[in-house]
Amino acid sequence: MIALVRRLLVLLVRIVVGARSEWRGCAPDPIRRIYFANHNSHVDTVAVMAALPWPVRRLTHPVAARDYWGTNAFRRFIAEKGLRAVLIERKPLPDSNPLAPVERLLEEGRSVLIFPEGTRSSNDEIAPFRSGIYRLACRFPDVDLVPIHLDNLQRILPKGSWLIVPITCTARFGKPLRVEPGEEKGAFLARARAAVIDLAGGGHTA
């Protein structure tokens, strides 16, 4: 039953936003990875999940904010059952590790999808990355971090609107990166952000 809902959700997203993937820097291998993407629409998570081929998708858990996706039964159902999302606290209590559930998944050999901007941006700019991705990269130095750029989602469902415009979205997957020995937090976050920005544009010109 839940599996059916999942399939329907993916099908719906593929029809509405055409979610397609373009693998530029790596292949869609079903191995443990940390995917990270720019974030400017509610459709982002589902768009990436829909763009992933089934063997990769079944292995991957999006990370979502509990203060948004955990607020009512419908949202929680879509997030936890529909997308197999792991909900985390954006404003954690002191001395707690908000990333613990994410680390647990990675330890089990699963992949995760995170949005390091932390929130949806309201324009085309990609906001500076929060430090969570750096902590995950240090904690799992042998796991590839795959940058993803999402096109057009801003125009499909902009922040503040509930009207979906069915423009085609492309999820472009770039060259994986890892934290270099001795690399500082700021340098790594800038490099990861640059990797996402580099994937922008290109349309159908390939």
Place this chain on the structure above:
Amino acid sequence: MTSFFSIVLAAILGLLAVASAIGFILQRRATEAGSVATVQNLNARIRSWWIMVAVFGGAILLGDTAVVILFAFLSFMALREFWTLTPSRRGDHLALFLSFFVVLPVQYVLLGTLWYGLFAIFIPVYAFLILPAVATLTGDVNEFLARTARVQWGLMLTVYSISHAPALLMLQTGTPSALLLVYLVIVVQLSDVFQYVWGKLLGKHRFSPNISPSKTLEGLIGGGASAILVGTLLYRLTPFSPLQAAAISTVIVVAGFFGGFVLSAIKRDLNAKDWGYVIEGHGGVLDRLDSITFASPLFFHIVRYWFTT
């Protein structure tokens, strides 16, 4: 449907079978990297033609409603491709939403209910005025004129123009009106195919490298003349005399050519090679329907003015 139509259908299927056979032979002979790529693209195109013929032929056999629904879907895909490549701002969001979910369906409902008077002016007059009015509500004046033009052009090309092809079904000419649509589609598409074939075989002189690098003068003349010849021979699908059919297919071919050309110019402006990716070997729906966008309103009005009873 007439027995002549069955002959035409058999001819199309025969042509596709021959094309597939040629593609198969070429594939076994091609060795250089360049020619392998060309043959692969050719075979992808032929495979897609089988599917397109099956979908279009199936809709024609199912009847008028199926044809209208098919074209509404094609307009939707074309409009989506248009907006995937064309820039828009937050202030256009509501206008785009209305384009997809109000203007497009209304245009096809007007077609389905045979309300010609409103069908003819709904997009050029009412959408033209209402959508910019809606866009002003967000207060974004940045590039307002250019944005308004894009919204309107997207609708004119992908919805208004394309809807004139199935609109042929409205017309009473004394012959089955679905055959008029078949005639239009055959002449336009064969013109494109012949231009491609002549261009590949004999093409030397680039027609306009800036806009469409693969179009050659040889392809244009040879392809156009071949399509006009076929259009003349197919006069029995239509209420036209052979001479009228020759003149009308010339109009279709010339308009179709400019349709392809104008849409290529837009693509170049947007830095894209293809409109989309859904039709293997061809690109997007709009890459296949570009000639139809210009040819169908002209053909529709010629038939409506001179041949309806």
